[in-house]
Amino acid sequence: MAMTGDESRPWWQEGVIYQIYPRSFADSNGDGIGDLRGITQRLDYLRELGVDGLWLSPIHPSPMFDFGYDVSDYRGIAPEFGTLDDFRTLLAEAHARGIRIVLDLVLNHTSHLHPWFLESRSSRESPKRDWYIWHDGRGGGQPPNNWQAAFGGGAWEWDEATRQLYLHSFLVEQPDLNWRNPAVEQAMMEIVAYWLDMGVDGFRLDVINWLVKDEQLRDNPTKLLGRRPYDRQRHIYDRNRPETIDVVRRLRALVDRWPERMLVGEVYNEPPGNSSLSAEYCAGGEGLHLAFDFSLLYASWSAEDFGRVIDTWDGLLPEPCWPTWTLGNHDQRRILSRYASESNRLARGRVASTLVLTLRGTPFLYYGEEIGMLDVKIPRARLQDPLAKAYWPLPVGRDPARTPMQWSAAAHAGFSTVEPWLPVHPEYTEINVERAEADPGSLLHWYRRVIRLRREEVALRRGTYRRLPQGSGVLGYVREHEGERVAVLLNFESRPRPAALPTGASWRVLAASGHRVGDRIAGGTIELEPDGVLVAKATAPQARTLGSEARGRAAAGR
Ligand code: GLC
Numbered sequence: 362m363a364m365t366g367d368e369s370r371p372w373w374q375e376g377v378i379y380q381i382y383p384r385s386f387a388d389s390n391g392d393g394i395g396d397l398r399g400i401t402q403r404l405d406y407l408r409e410l411g412v413d414g415l416w417l418s419p420i421h422p423s424p425m426f427d428f429g430y431d432v433s434d435y436r437g438i439a440p441e442f443g444t445l446d447d448f449r450t451l452l453a454e455a456h457a458r459g460i461r462i463v464l465d466l467v468l469n470h471t472s473h474l475h476p477w478f479l480e481s482r483s484s485r486e487s488p489k490r491d492w493y494i495w496h497d498g499r500g501g502g503q504p505p506n507n508w509q510a511a512f513g514g515g516a517w518e519w520d521e522a523t524r525q526l527y528l529h530s531f532l533v534e535q536p537d538l539n540w541r542n543p544a545v546e547q548a549m550m551e552i553v554a555y556w557l558d559m560g561v562d563g564f565r566l567d568v569i570n571w572l573v574k575d576e577q578l579r580d581n582p583t584k585l586l587g588r589r590p591y592d593r594q595r596h597i598y599d600r601n602r603p604e605t606i607d608v609v610r611r612l613r614a615l616v617d618r619w620p621e622r623m624l625v626g627e628v629y630n631e632p633p634g635n636s637s638l639s640a641e642y643c644a645g646g647e648g649l650h651l652a653f654d655f656s657l658l659y660a661s662w663s664a665e666d667f668g669r670v671i672d673t674w675d676g677l678l679p680e681p682c683w684p685t686w687t688l689g690n691h692d693q694r695r696i697l698s699r700y701a702s703e704s705n706r707l708a709r710g711r712v713a714s715t716l717v718l719t720l721r722g723t724p725f726l727y728y729g730e731e732i733g734m735l736d737v738k739i740p741r742a743r744l745q746d747p748l749a750k751a752y753w754p755l756p757v758g759r760d761p762a763r764t765p766m767q768w769s770a771a772a773h774a775g776f777s778t779v780e781p782w783l784p785v786h787p788e789y790t791e792i793n794v795e796r797a798e799a800d801p802g803s804l805l806h807w808y809r810r811v812i813r814l815r816r817e818e819v820a821l822r823r824g825t826y827r828r829l830p831q832g833s834g835v836l837g838y839v840r841e842h843e844g845e846r847v848a849v850l851l852n853f854e855s856r857p858r859p860a861a862l863p864t865g866a867s868w869r870v871l872a873a874s875g876h877r878v879g880d881r882i883a884g885g886t887i888e889l890e891p892d893g894v895l896v897a898k899a900t901a902p903q904a905r906t907l908g909s910e911a912r913g914r915a916a917a918g919r
């Protein structure tokens with residue numbers, strides 16, 4: 362095997378990361394709530410799936426107004442999820458299987474019950490007063506500016522006892538920290554160090570681009586269109602302030618003192634321009650290792666739209682920056698509920714997963730997508746998400762994608778022995794892990810196969826990305842590394858479409874609908890099945906062909 366001096370790449374670039382919503386993954390003690398022991402018990406399933414890292418949504422003590430995104434103790438474990446010992450066991454057992462653990466870190470705000478905030482609100486003279494963003498009202502008790510809370514209403518809450526207002530970008534129960542105060546940064550850096558010392562492999566940084574607010578608290582400019590008042594503002598003074606990137610750089614410098622640790626930031630921005638704003642957080646390799654920009658998540662199901670956002674995000678992140686790809690998380694509707702109907706679920710699940718797993722960048726999967734879990738319709742009486750309650754009956758709630766993992770056809774889908782905190786999908790006897798494992802044609806087996814391909818094919822992990830021109834409905838690209846080429850063709854339409862496989866080589870099928878693994882296909886026009894997929898590797902590449910392609914690439918300016 363040729364040594365290039367480039368043999369080792371960090372795990373977070375080559376690996377696949379799987380997000381767990383701990384409350385809904387596996388309940389080990391029969392209280393209807395998922396927990397850390399439940400996750401530990403399912404590690405072999407995750408190893409079998411082939412993932413390299415787990416991102417756990419917040420597991421710290423919290424009054425759970427926002428299900429853990431309102432932290433009241435950054436060094437502990439929420440009792441409903443277990444103990445610190447349970448966490449150490451999970452970490453050790455995961456590491457023993459080569460699986461890393463990434464914690465979710467909420468730096469922008471704490472719970473209103475965090476001791477820091479209790480102290481801060483106790484009096485204007487409190488030494489922690491300036492840890493949060495307090496301000497006098499504009500005459501008549503009016504808020505200091507026009508900022509809105511992302512979860513509804515204005516962003517300022519009046520505190521009668523001390524007769525000032527505090528800022529909350531999300532719920533009233535989530536007061537924003539004042540990152541202009543160095544003591545806040547210092548305290549958070551110590552928390553980061555505490556978990557890294559314990560062996561945690563990295564952090565997903567919640568709403569990281571919200572961190573530092575405009576020093577003068579200027580009004581955001583308004584815009585005409587948008588569903589909610591929040592959407593009718595341009596968030597230029599409450600988000601993406603340049604000082605935030607400085608904080609991110611300092612966080613990165615700290616994290617780099619431990620080997621192989623990783624920071625992935627949630628950098629949500631509205632289109633247009635969302636991806637370029639998100640890309641800035643890489644800071645030329647001195648900021649976040651990875652960032653979520655959400656453009657793929659918001660793309661509509663067409664080869665053209667997907668192709669456009671992929672080219673944009675990929676193009677914005679030349680190495681050492683590195684893209685992430687994801688189609689699902691705990692804030693979004695589930696992939697197949699957004700993009701598929703009953704008749705094409707399996708096929709579109711293959712298209713979506715193949716895309717995320719074969720692009721240049723790190724794939725993030727959301728628990729349950731590998732078995733094709735769907736949104737669950739939640740009756741009003743069982744709503745949990747504060748966003749859903751605030752905006753009922755608008756369909757903005759996040760509960761539908763946070764329901765219990767469907768392990769088997771047993772009662773409560775094998776998730777728990779009692780009725781879980783959110784209802785299980787009514788079709789769980791059909792859609793569950795046990796059944797998927799028994800069926801070689803299932804989506805689960807497809808995920809396992811494509812994840813394994815990433816491990817086997819260096820071109821899929823490290824290769825360059827180049828779009829292949831295609832007719833309508835088809836998205837095609839080639840990943841290439843040191844002469845090895847893997848082509849991916851995806852049909853976004855539910856009818857057969859012609860697709861172009863590069864000529865001058867013969868192709869061996871690695872994974873496909875409509876072809877057997879190992880089949881040989883000549884380059885040229887082929888037909889893709891409805892919602893079909895082809896992943897194939899070039900065999901015996903001819904020097905002349907490579908040469909002409911390189912010229913083509915140069916001409917296309919890539
Ligand atoms: C992020 C989280 C979301 C949470 C919010 C406030 O967007 O993903 O779940 O509600 O931040 O912390």
Ligand code: CA
Pocket residue numbers: 388389390391392393394395396441
């Ligand atoms: Ca439990």
